[in-house]
Amino acid sequence: MTKLDFAPLYRSTVGFDHVASLLDSISTERSQQSYPPYNIQRMDEDAYEITMAVAGFSEDDIDICLENDVLTISGQKSIDEKDRNYLYRGIAERDFKRQFRLDKYIKVIRASLENGLLYVALQREIPDSMKARKIPINTLKQVL
Numbered sequence: 001m002t003k004l005d006f007a008p009l010y011r012s013t014v015g016f017d018h019v020a021s022l023l024d025s026i027s028t029e030r031s032q033q034s035y036p037p038y039n040i041q042r043m044d045e046d047a048y049e050i051t052m053a054v055a056g057f058s059e060d061d062i063d064i065c066l067e068n069d070v071l072t073i074s075g076q077k078s079i080d081e082k083d084r085n086y087l088y089r090g091i092a093e094r095d096f097k098r099q100f101r102l103d104k105y106i107k108v109i110r111a112s113l114e115n116g117l118l119y120v121a122l123q124r125e126i127p128d129s130m131k132a133r134k135i136p137i138n139t140l141k142q143v144l
Contacts, residue, residue, distance in 0.1 A: 036075075036096055046124035050100065055116040056093040062118060064111050071100040071108065073120070105130075 038052040050073075054062060057075045065072045074097040102122070109121040 035092055035094065036098070038098065040100075046126075048106070048122040048124075050118075050120040050122070052098070052118040052120075053116060054113070054118045056091055057113075057116075057118075059113050062113070064108070064120065066102075066108055069102050069104050069106075071102055071120070073098045073100075073118070 036053050038050060041049045041051065043049055050071075052073060054075055057077065061077055062073065062075045065074075074095070076095045077093050103124065105124050105126050106122050107125050109123045111118065111120045113119075
C-alpha cells in the first residue's frame with residue numbers, strides 16, 4: 001500500500017497531526033472481517049445510529065464499551081455445540097468484535113436490542129465554549 005505524504009498538511013495546520021494516525025488505522029481496519037453486518041445512519045445534523053445484525057445473540061452475550069473515543073461492540077456466544085445436531089447451519093453465531101472510532105464530542109446515548117438488531121444511538125454534544133458566538137464591537141468610548 002502507498003503511504004501518503006502529510007507534510008503539506010502540517011505546514012498549514014496546527015493540531016491535526018492525529019489525522020495521519022487515523023488514516024493509517026483505517027487501512028488496518030479494511031482487513032477486518034465482515035461479520036456481523038452493520039449500518040451507520042445519520043439521523044440528523046448531530047445524531048447518528050449504528051444498527052448491527054446480531055441474530056442469535058442475547059443482551060448478556062453482547063458487550064459495548066467506549067474507551068479513548070473508540071466504541072467497541074463485541075459478542076461472545078456460550079453454546080454447548082455437543083448437544084446440537086445441525087443438518088444445515090446458515091445462521092452465523094460466532095464471536096465478533098467491531099470497533100468504531102468516534103469524534104471526541106460524540107457520546108453514546110443508548111443501546112437496545114430488538115428482533116436480532118442491535119441499535120446504538122450516538123449524539124454529538126459540542127461544549128458551549130466551542131460553539132460559534134457573536135463578538136460585539138465596542139466603540140472607544142464604551143471601552144473607557
